[in-house]
Every structure is written in C-alpha cells, then in structure tokens.
Amino acid sequence: xxxxxxxxxxxxRYGDAVALExxxxxxxxxxxxxxxxxxxxxxxxxxxxxxxxxAPSAGRIxxxxxxxxxxEPGKRGIGMVFQSYALFxxxxxxxxxxxxxxxxxxxxxxxxxxxxxxxxxxxxxxxAKRFPKELSGGQQQRIALARCFAYRPSVILLDEPLGxxxxxxxxxxxxxxxxLHKELGATFVYVTHDQDEALTLSDRICLMNQARIExxxxxxDLYDRPATRFAAGFIGHSNLLEGALDDARGASGxxxxxxxxxxxxLPMNASVASGARHTLLVRPEAPRLVEPERGFVDGxxxxxxxxxxxxxxxxxxxxxSELTVRCERSLSPRIGDKVGLVWDPYRTTLLHA
Numbered sequence: 592x593x594x595x596x597x598x599x600x601x602x603x604r605y606g607d608a609v610a611l612e613x614x615x616x617x618x619x620x621x622x623x624x625x626x627x628x629x630x631x632x633x634x635x636x637x638x639x640x641x642x643x644x645x646a647p648s649a650g651r652i653x654x655x656x657x658x659x660x661x662x663e664p665g666k667r668g669i670g671m672v673f674q675s676y677a678l679f680x681x682x683x684x685x686x687x688x689x690x691x692x693x694x695x696x697x698x699x700x701x702x703x704x705x706x707x708x709x710x711x712x713x714x715x716x717x718x719a720k721r722f723p724k725e726l727s728g729g730q731q732q733r734i735a736l737a738r739c740f741a742y743r744p745s746v747i748l749l750d751e752p753l754g755x756x757x758x759x760x761x762x763x764x765x766x767x768x769x770x771l772h773k774e775l776g777a778t779f780v781y782v783t784h785d786q787d788e789a790l791t792l793s794d795r796i797c798l799m800n801q802a803r804i805e806x807x808x809x810x811x812d813l814y815d816r817p818a819t820r821f822a823a824g825f826i827g828h829s830n831l832l833e834g835a836l837d838d839a840r841g842a843s844g845x846x847x848x849x850x851x852x853x854x855x856x857l858p859m860n861a862s863v864a865s866g867a868r869h870t871l872l873v874r875p876e877a878p879r880l881v882e883p884e885r886g887f888v889d890g891x892x893x894x895x896x897x898x899x900x901x902x903x904x905x906x907x908x909x910x911x912s913e914l915t916v917r918c919e920r921s922l923s924p925r926i927g928d929k930v931g932l933v934w935d936p937y938r939t940t941l942l943h944a
Contacts, residue, residue, distance in 0.1 A: 597653045625782070670747040670748070672748070674750060746780070748781075805821055813826045872942055877938035892906060892924050
C-alpha cells in the first residue's frame, strides 16, 4: 500500500548542531500518527519540515507520491493547528474560520457552507458571532481546529495543540480530536511530549530521542514490547531489573538471577545470551503480592499511594532499589510489611541494549 505522506532521508542541521538525523518515516492515508518524545528530540523539527515551515538540510518529503520538498507551505494541501490558537482577535469566530477559505478565493456560497459545516463539526455553531476574547481556552482551540478543517485538507499537522489546557479540558479535547479524526478521515500527524495523550489518540506512535527515531509502533507495541531501555522508560511506568542468565536451567525454563536478589523466569520463547548482563521490564500492573519467600523477588513495603481507582505500592528490595506495584483497592498492605512478588513470565520483557 502506498503512503499518504513519506519522509525519505530527511535531516536538519544548524551549523554543527544536529536537529534531526537522516530519518525515514511513512504515514498511511487516514492514519493518526503521533510524534512523541522529550524536548529536543526532533519531533517538532520533523513536523515543521513536513509542513514546509523549515527547509531540510537533506532528504525529501512526498505527499501522495509527489515531491513537495521545495513547495511552499500554502500549496502542499496541508492544514496545521498550533498550540497558541493564532486566532485573529478583531475577527468574529465565523470570520476566523472563513479566513483561509477566502484567501483561497472560494466563492461566497462555498465559504458559507464550509464554515457552517466546520463549526457544526466542533459543536461551536452558537458561538459564530462571538470574538476570541469571549471564549474559553478550550473553545478557542475548537475554533482553531474548525479553521483548519474548513477547507478539508487531506493531511493535518497538530503541534501540541492541547499543551495550554488544564488536565480535565485536555482529556475532553482528546476525545473530541479522536471523534473529528474519524469524521474527517484525514491523515493526522500530531506532536506531543505527553505519553498518555499519545497512547490515547494514536493509531501508531513514532517515539523520538536525541534527534532520531527510537521506535515506531502501535500504542500496544510500545507499551508491551518496547525495543530499547529508553522506550521502556519513556512510555508508562517501568520497573527495570538487572541480572544475568541463570546457568542452572530449571524445570520452568530459563531465568535471570537479579543483582538485587531473586530469580525471574523468562517466557519459553525468550533467547538469552549466557554471561551477559540483561535488563528486564515489568510493568506495575503485572505483579501480585504474595507471602515472603513465595515470590520471584522479596522486599519491604516502603510507601503506599492512593490513586482513586487503585493503590500504588513501593517495594524496597534488599539492595535499596525499588519496584512499583499497582494493587486493587480491596488489598490492604501496610508500610513495613514483608512481601513477595510474582507475575506471569509472559509479562516480562527482555530489553535490548
């Protein structure tokens, strides 16, 4: 299947500073792809080169198989939504949404129909005559989305559009963006540093680190099967355990002996090199509390934090390291209790160096 959008060997340098290493990325038609990573990872630079706001130092950008690397932004058929909303304060909501259509010299009838449809899509029809200063932050962001959607671009780029909103409003707008993506059927490329936002919205996530792509996959892929230690640490909460292969293979198969004490059985299909150090990932929801000496690892409960739907337990191990365990509210562990942890070996991920 041909890609809707493709970056081929795209790179950006500012003198000796590397903003993006040579990068290949393909986005399918109708896909919601999120560029996720910490500040300085290259995600915004990549988005800006796709939009045409920044010229690449090398490589090319293709949309529908057409090379648009040197095509100006307004002629790429791309829509863009910014964190800052960028609404005209002296124009009404209706005129803000109509602005892009008028600049494209659409007829009066086409503008009226497209603006009304876009406002209805973001559920802001009743606010058409108001001005931006009369709207809340969430309402202004809806208008910024409507202005982009009005001319129906086939590719929509969103640069941290919810970054200025509070938590509750962000969650509401995430649901709205998912709904709008389904209604439009357009290709979305979304930039964020918020992992929860990426997991909630995306068909696929492109995780970036130090000006390059670290891993591309579905939210499930990145959460359950991170390819690297960085991916494991950045997506979700991670318990990382260090150890070496147990040369005395048991009846249950291969296992890792931890430096902190304990023996972790590996999935039957795991391939582990002898004599090397290995890092294991165990998510907090995988272990369950058992009596001491019955667990893969033992420790002492150092802290308990209530999160509403569940309780997070911090387990201090013998070497001073800690593990986080997510427990059901029905359990009532106490600080200072000695406990063990067990889990399904298939919930253990062996990380590559």
